[in-house]
Amino acid sequence: MFIATTIEEVRKIVSDWQNEGYKVGLVPTMGFLHEGHESLIQKAVRDNEKVIVSIFVNPMQFGPKEDFSSYPRDLEHDTNICKKAGVHLVFAPDSREMYASDFCTFVDMNGLTDELCGKSREGHFRGVCTVVTKLFNITKSNRAYFGEKDAQQLAVIKRMVRDLNMDIEIIGCPTVREKDGLAKSSRNSYLSVQERKAAVILHESLKLAKSMLDSGERNAAKLRDAISNKITSQPLASIVYVSIVDSITLKSVDKIEAPILIAVSVYIGKTKLIDNFTYEKINKL
Ligand code: AMP
Numbered sequence: 001m002f003i004a005t006t007i008e009e010v011r012k013i014v015s016d017w018q019n020e021g022y023k024v025g026l027v028p029t030m031g032f033l034h035e036g037h038e039s040l041i042q043k044a045v046r047d048n049e050k051v052i053v054s055i056f057v058n059p060m061q062f063g064p065k066e067d068f069s070s071y072p073r074d075l076e077h078d079t080n081i082c083k084k085a086g087v088h089l090v091f092a093p094d095s096r097e098m099y100a101s102d103f104c105t106f107v108d109m110n111g112l113t114d115e116l117c118g119k120s121r122e123g124h125f126r127g128v129c130t131v132v133t134k135l136f137n138i139t140k141s142n143r144a145y146f147g148e149k150d151a152q153q154l155a156v157i158k159r160m161v162r163d164l165n166m167d168i169e170i171i172g173c174p175t176v177r178e179k180d181g182l183a184k185s186s187r188n189s190y191l192s193v194q195e196r197k198a199a200v201i202l203h204e205s206l207k208l209a210k211s212m213l214d215s216g217e218r219n220a221a222k223l224r225d226a227i228s229n230k231i232t233s234q235p236l237a238s239i240v241y242v243s244i245v246d247s248i249t250l251k252s253v254d255k256i257e258a259p260i261l262i263a264v265s266v267y268i269g270k271t272k273l274i275d276n277f278t279y280e281k282i283n284k285l
Helices: 009-018 035-047 076-087 115-120 122-138 150-161 188-192 192-197 201-214 220-232
Strands: 002-004 022-028 050-055 088-089 143-147 167-172 237-246 260-268 269-277
Touching: 002 009, 009 050, 009 088, 009 167, 022 035, 035 050, 035 076, 035 143, 035 167, 035 220, 050 076, 050 115, 050 122, 076 088, 076 188, 088 122, 115 122, 115 150, 115 237, 115 260, 122 143, 122 150, 122 220, 143 150, 150 167, 150 269, 188 269, 201 220, 201 260, 201 269, 220 237
Parallel strands: 002 088, 022 050, 022 143, 050 088, 143 167
Antiparallel strands: 237 260, 260 269
């Protein structure tokens, strides 16, 4: 397995692969890899002859008050996981390699980023779209793998690829969870033992919404209230948002009529966590 820190090294390796006609899969990450990332990597290894994992904590997608400097990092652990999983190239650049001091070109989006994390994290998706575009250009991958855990990010990337005619296939992968249902996340490492127990409230509140949907509830306000009440019953939790949106447009809905995305963002102590599920079975309501 190669470990590259420069764009030039990646370009050379990828150009050799292209000469051989290999299909290349990319898994973009911010590192501190866990089983969620591994499931994306395993799918990429199954689908492609060559797999690249990028490990880059992208400063552009963090707000000034967010956790860029404290974000967990462990390159040795990450490269071991990649090696065991059959990855061919880890690309782990530093910020100077990705952003020249006079960098001034951005990829941004309207509409899809009005709600959810787009609303509560100003500039976040501009940072995501810009870095992902750069990673696509650098690696010239045929396919890229993203987790449904970050549902808005997956929708945004798919739309960016469609709108800008990027020649890459985007593959969404299901959320990997802990035994009690908490979605795996690098940020779970911030949680104390007590907070870790409390964090299950995100999944429990979504399970409650799912059972209400299964019993025929169609009123989005009632669902939102039920989710919010469940979350606030946990003293360590405070809500950033509870959103029910159309799963394609990501616009807020009042009535459940088409497939919807229900997404929550919640502080557990000082740690902001997200979770979501998509409800497609509208005709069964
Ligand atoms: P991150 O390192 O948090 O930026 O995540 C890199 C990729 O892994 C993103 O596409 C995430 O959606 C995906 N991912 C993170 N956690 C999970 C999880 N628990 N299950 C599936 N995919 C995940």
